[in-house]
Amino acid sequence: MYIIAGLGNPGKEYEGTRHNVGFMVIDELAKKLNIDVGKLKFKSLIGEGNYKGEKIVLQKPQTFMNLSGEALYDIVNFYKIPLKNVIVIYDDKDLDVGKIRIRRKGSSGGHNGMNSIIYLLNSEDFPRVRIGIGKPENDLVSYVMGKFNEYEKKLIDEAIIKAADAVIDIIENGIEHAMSKFNGG
Structure with a gap:
């Protein structure tokens, strides 16, 4: 079983923003895996399905970015799965x-959503897929x-597809394979 959480902020006004690329990848995965992400549970929009014999739960926390850990904590404790099967995007x-990086574990890198998740899960030891949005010139x-x-937008659209493919590769072939395939360039 895998829980795949894409981070973002709920609401129309946040659609298409840099901070919502995690949600965009979940939407792409939902299409690729034919999973409807429309059920409100665990302070999130979730969808459940199966892929090659694995149960998959797609999650879009609705807690706003800085409280993402609340939603992850709830779902991880409910399913009681190992953190190596929780993928955060x-x-x-x-x-x-448009660059993507896959890591097995690591710090938050100053990302407030990840700070919340690491704090509430009490661990940095879970896979993540990071999508580059570039450095701001002024106000973050x-x-x-x-x-x-x-x-x-063109670069991000390509990265979203690539990130969704990377998550599927992690499920099919493991994180080492996905890291060697998708972390180059």
């Missing part, structure tokens, strides 16, 4: 726009809450 300002908050320009 989120934006990363320290990666160029307005940058992450802003939308991509036309050029960036």
Whole structure:
């Protein structure tokens, strides 16, 4: 069983913003895996399905970014699954726009959603897929809450598909395989 959580903020006003790329990847995975992410449970929108014999739960926390850990904590405790089967997808300002990086574990890198998750799960030891949104030139908050320009949008759309494929590869072949396949370039 896998729980795949994409981080973002709920509400129309946040759709398409840099901080919501995690939600965008969950939407892409929902299409690829034919899972409807429409049930409200665990302070999240979730969808459940099966892929190659594995139960998959797709999760879009509805707690707002800075409280993402509350939603992850609830679902992980309910299903009682090992953290190595929890994959978190989120934006990363320290990666160029459209780059993705897969890691087995690690710090929050200053990301408030990840700070919340690491604090409430009491562990940094879970896989994550980071999607680059680029560095802001000035105010971080307005940058992450802003939308991509036309050029960036093209790169992000490609990264979203690539990140969804990477998550599927983690499920099929393990994280080492996915890291060697998707972390280059």
